[in-house]
Amino acid sequence: MLPFRRHLSAALALLSSILLSACQAENSGGREVLYLSTVMWAQGEQVSEGPWTTSEFWRIPGAPQQVWIETTFELKDVHRGPGRPLGLLVAALASCEARWDDHLLQGRGRPSAEAATEVPGPTSQVLHVPDHLASVGTHQLRLRCSNHHRGFDFSAGYWLLAVGDYGRLLQGERVVSWTALIGLSGMLVIGIYYLLLFLLDRQRRPYLLLALLALSACGMLVAETWRNLVGYTYDWHIVRMSLIAAMAWCVAFFLLWFLSDQFVLRRRGWFRGVAVVAISLPLLTVPLWVDKLILLLLVALVLAVGWCIMAWRRQQEGAAVATLGVAGCLLTLLIAPWQFVDRNLYLGLGLLLLLLLASHARHMRAAQLSAEVARLRSARLELELLKRHLQPHFLMNTLTALSEWVEEEPAMAVRMIEALADEMRQLVRIADRRRIPLHEELKLCHCHLAVMSLRRDCNYRLQVDLEELEAEVPPAIFHTLVENAVTHGQADTEMVLRLSQHREGNHLRYFLLAPMGPPINFAGPPINLAGPPINFAGPPIDLSGPPIDLTAPPAEEMAEPAEGTGLRYVRARLTECFGKDWLLHAAAQPVADRWVWQTELRLPWRGSPS
Amino acid sequence: MSLIRRIALVEDEAVVARRLERLSRELLGDQLTSVVRLASLGEALAHLRSHTIDLLFLDLDLRGKDGFEVLAEAAAEAFPTIIVSARHDLALRAFEFGVVDFVPKPYSRERLALALGRLEERGPGQRRQLRYLAVRKGSRVVPVPLAEVAYIQASGDYSELHCHDGTTHLHHKGLSDLNRLLPDAYVQIHRSYIVDLGQVVSLLSHPGSRYAVTLRQGGELPVSRQRVRELRRHFG
Numbered sequence: 001m002l003p004f005r006r007h008l009s010a011a012l013a014l015l016s017s018i019l020l021s022a023c024q025a026e027n028s029g030g031r032e033v034l035y036l037s038t039v040m041w042a043q044g045e046q047v048s049e050g051p052w053t054t055s056e057f058w059r060i061p062g063a064p065q066q067v068w069i070e071t072t073f074e075l076k077d078v079h080r081g082p083g084r085p086l087g088l089l090v091a092a093l094a095s096c097e098a099r100w101d102d103h104l105l106q107g108r109g110r111p112s113a114e115a116a117t118e119v120p121g122p123t124s125q126v127l128h129v130p131d132h133l134a135s136v137g138t139h140q141l142r143l144r145c146s147n148h149h150r151g152f153d154f155s156a157g158y159w160l161l162a163v164g165d166y167g168r169l170l171q172g173e174r175v176v177s178w179t180a181l182i183g184l185s186g187m188l189v190i191g192i193y194y195l196l197l198f199l200l201d202r203q204r205r206p207y208l209l210l211a212l213l214a215l216s217a218c219g220m221l222v223a224e225t226w227r228n229l230v231g232y233t234y235d236w237h238i239v240r241m242s243l244i245a246a247m248a249w250c251v252a253f254f255l256l257w258f259l260s261d262q263f264v265l266r267r268r269g270w271f272r273g274v275a276v277v278a279i280s281l282p283l284l285t286v287p288l289w290v291d292k293l294i295l296l297l298l299v300a301l302v303l304a305v306g307w308c309i310m311a312w313r314r315q316q317e318g319a320a321v322a323t324l325g326v327a328g329c330l331l332t333l334l335i336a337p338w339q340f341v342d343r344n345l346y347l348g349l350g351l352l353l354l355l356l357l358a359s360h361a362r363h364m365r366a367a368q369l370s371a372e373v374a375r376l377r378s379a380r381l382e383l384e385l386l387k388r389h390l391q392p393h394f395l396m397n398t399l400t401a402l403s404e405w406v407e408e409e410p411a412m413a414v415r416m417i418e419a420l421a422d423e424m425r426q427l428v429r430i431a432d433r434r435r436i437p438l439h440e441e442l443k444l445c446h447c448h449l450a451v452m453s454l455r456r457d458c459n460y461r462l463q464v465d466l467e468e469l470e471a472e473v474p475p476a477i478f479h480t481l482v483e484n485a486v487t488h489g490q491a492d493t494e495m496v497l498r499l500s501q502h503r504e505g506n507h508l509r510y511f512l513l514a515p516m517g518p519p520i521n522f523a524g525p526p527i528n529l530a531g532p533p534i535n536f537a538g539p540p541i542d543l544s545g546p547p548i549d550l551t552a553p554p555a556e557e558m559a560e561p562a563e564g565t566g567l568r569y570v571r572a573r574l575t576e577c578f579g580k581d582w583l584l585h586a587a588a589q590p591v592a593d594r595w596v597w598q599t600e601l602r603l604p605w606r607g608s609p610s
Numbered sequence: 611m612s613l614i615r616r617i618a619l620v621e622d623e624a625v626v627a628r629r630l631e632r633l634s635r636e637l638l639g640d641q642l643t644s645v646v647r648l649a650s651l652g653e654a655l656a657h658l659r660s661h662t663i664d665l666l667f668l669d670l671d672l673r674g675k676d677g678f679e680v681l682a683e684a685a686a687e688a689f690p691t692i693i694v695s696a697r698h699d700l701a702l703r704a705f706e707f708g709v710v711d712f713v714p715k716p717y718s719r720e721r722l723a724l725a726l727g728r729l730e731e732r733g734p735g736q737r738r739q740l741r742y743l744a745v746r747k748g749s750r751v752v753p754v755p756l757a758e759v760a761y762i763q764a765s766g767d768y769s770e771l772h773c774h775d776g777t778t779h780l781h782h783k784g785l786s787d788l789n790r791l792l793p794d795a796y797v798q799i800h801r802s803y804i805v806d807l808g809q810v811v812s813l814l815s816h817p818g819s820r821y822a823v824t825l826r827q828g829g830e831l832p833v834s835r836q837r838v839r840e841l842r843r844h845f846g
Contacts (some may be wrong), residue, residue: 393696
């Protein structure tokens with residue numbers, strides 16, 4: 001699998017779609033649009049019912065009712081080209097009926113004083129002003145609007161009233177939809193692509209999260225562009241806005257989930273809990289739809305930036321790129337917060353998704369690399385373990401002992417061959433596994449001690465005292481420690497090794513005790529006075545030298561085994577199996593009348609961080 | 611080589627040591643009076659310092675420790691050393707210290723017989739890779755690089771190493787024992803002298819059928835009559 005290339009091409013596809021949409025320049029036709037921002041309005045069933053209020057069009061309250069709106073304006077040449085139709089744009093969450101100098105303009109929807117008789121109109125429509133009415137000069141516009149079908153949403157519902165070239169007004173509605181549409185298609189492709197990847201390999205949760213993130217963003221953009229793209233009657237507005245809000249929440253949720261999944265930091269559960277509450281609060285508490293969305297996205301992006309920066313500081317692979325993406329999106333939001341949802345959303349989300357893909361690709365590559373390294377290390381450790389038994393010291397001494405028995409005591413030779421076969425069989429059975437049950441490991445130790453007992457003519461035994469027999473360990477770690485103890489320890493007729501295991505919470509503590517030599521005779525061997533001839537011409541012998549320290553381990557034979565290949569093998573295996581969650585400590589300890597080599601191991605009881 | 615009466619064998623594996631002892635007894639027969647088994651380097655060093663032996667069998671890989679410390683001690687002594695080891699890769703280094711033979715484990719009775727036979731003869735050149743002569747200085751053993759030694763003079767049972775810079779060292783092996791270990795370039799020219807042929811400038815014939823070689827560093831060494839012909843061949 002070559003995920004990096006695939007991610008790269010997917011990212012390029014998205015990038016090109018974003019660039020293409022950004023190139024969509026706003027169309028300026030050369031003619032002006034006359035915005036009728038200041039109007040007079042009054043409530044009531046009849047026109048005569050006052051009182052009349054003068055205000056901006058968008059300040060007319062949105063509570064469900066019937067409203068009368070009136071305005072007088074001056075139409076100039078710049079507002080309409082010769083021979084071109086004139087249009088009136090009414091954008092409001094209401095059914096509106098427009099009268100141009102007392103002539104009814106044909107439109108959709110019919111206002112009424114009663115909810116039952118009202119026919120909901122589109123949230124935005126461009127009405128054609130017949131040519132004979134569209135003369136240069138003063139005109140009066142009268143609107144009758146009602147919004148009984150608004151649902152629970154009582155935020156401002158009157159947006160825009162404008163007069164201008166019919167075609168231009170229509171086109172203006174479309175510009176936004178084009179750009180968003182292109183960003184949308186890119187995200188859709190990404191979403192479907194990652195969903196397919198996930199379906200092919202269910203183990204890869206990041207694929208699913210990325211797919212859900214992209215598809216949520218798609219859903220949000222679809223809902224967002226729905227108005228300009230398809231149009232709908234105003235009573236559907238609340239449905240659309242709820243959909244946008246839900247999708248925005250999903251975007252925020254999957255973004256934070258993906259990031260906290262990809263970058264593992266401390267207190268992740270805590271972070272996720274806080275994040276879910278933090279992105280839900282704006283939806284429940286803030287009154288205006290736009291404010292809800294902006295605050296939700298702001299909170300989500302700030303949390304995401306924080307998490308990414310923490311991961312970056314811990315030098316996690318891909319964190320820098322992810323930080324860039326999230327921070328870029330946040331910047332897009334901060335530059336123009338009130339236009340973000342309508343205009344910059346696709347750009348911000350596109351940038352975010354693009355860099356998240358790049359970050360994920362880096363992360364994946366790093367993960368694959370380390371998996372590769374781990375596989376190699378496992379193979380090397382297995383080889384090392386098997387090689388140890390082909391090493392001359394083990395193999396050749398065994399063969400020499402066998403030669404002796406073949407000549408002198410054939411029955412013993414057969415016993416030795418059996419013991420050796422047992423050890424080899426057990427060794428081959430476990431060598432290629434990453435962890436094995438403790439009893440398998442102990443069997444290997446016993447087999448090895450049987451071989452060594454025969455070879456050394458000495459009774460080697462291993463006493464075990466275990467609490468958790470079901471524990472698992474990497475293969476041959478105790479075997480290696482036992483082997484070391486037998487190699488370095490000195491024994492004439494018997495050596496008893498002790499292995500104990502205690503549970504401590506989620507960890508198991510092991511102690512392996514191996515006597516390093518025969519009991520220390522403090523009376524010491526008789527001093528050999530017949531030693532090498534004393535050189536009388538030499539410097540006087542200093543008899544006042546340092547007192548002999550009987551508490552120190554005897555230097556010569558019982559010196560601690562050096563950090564040889566054995567211990568290196570054990571450490572490498574433990575790291576491979578348990579990551580950093582293990583502890584190994586080995587030292588000589590005086591126990592009763594002798595020095596004992598004590599190896600202490602602390603391992604996780606179950607499972608591993610990987 | 612005279613009779614081999616006392617053998618020490620340094621070997622930490624009981625059965626392996628038993629084999630060595632049994633085969634030695636079989637091969638050497640009645641002349642052998644004592645065999646001492648030493649299971650560790652410490653025991654070996656202590657024993658070598660305080661006992662006289664005629665032959666040492668040494669395993670170079672004892673309890674994970676390097677047996678070269680013992681080998682260096684042994685090389686300074688009068689007795690010959692035969693290495694019996696699983697570590698075939700250490701053979702070359704062992705020969706540099708001047709061991710008589712290197713018997714790789716596992717071995718047969720015949721292989722051990724061959725090694726004991728080499729105590730009496732001068733082996734083929736590739737076996738004589740001696741590069742250091744270990745010399746005891748007080749309680750220490752100092753390796754003297756063979757390349758610095760111009761000639762060796764018998765000194766009682768011991769040998770005196772004469773170096774290019776004029777210094778001399780007393781080595782505990784006798785001249786004939788050394789002759790079995792030294793490379794081809796070292797030739798015994800007299801009952802009491804071994805010389806590095808590379809240091810010989812000319813062969814002189816003195817009145818009265820006395821012969822001598824002159825050395826690069828100056829001075830003459832006597833040449834016995836039996837060795838003259840051999841030496842002449844060298845100088846073509």
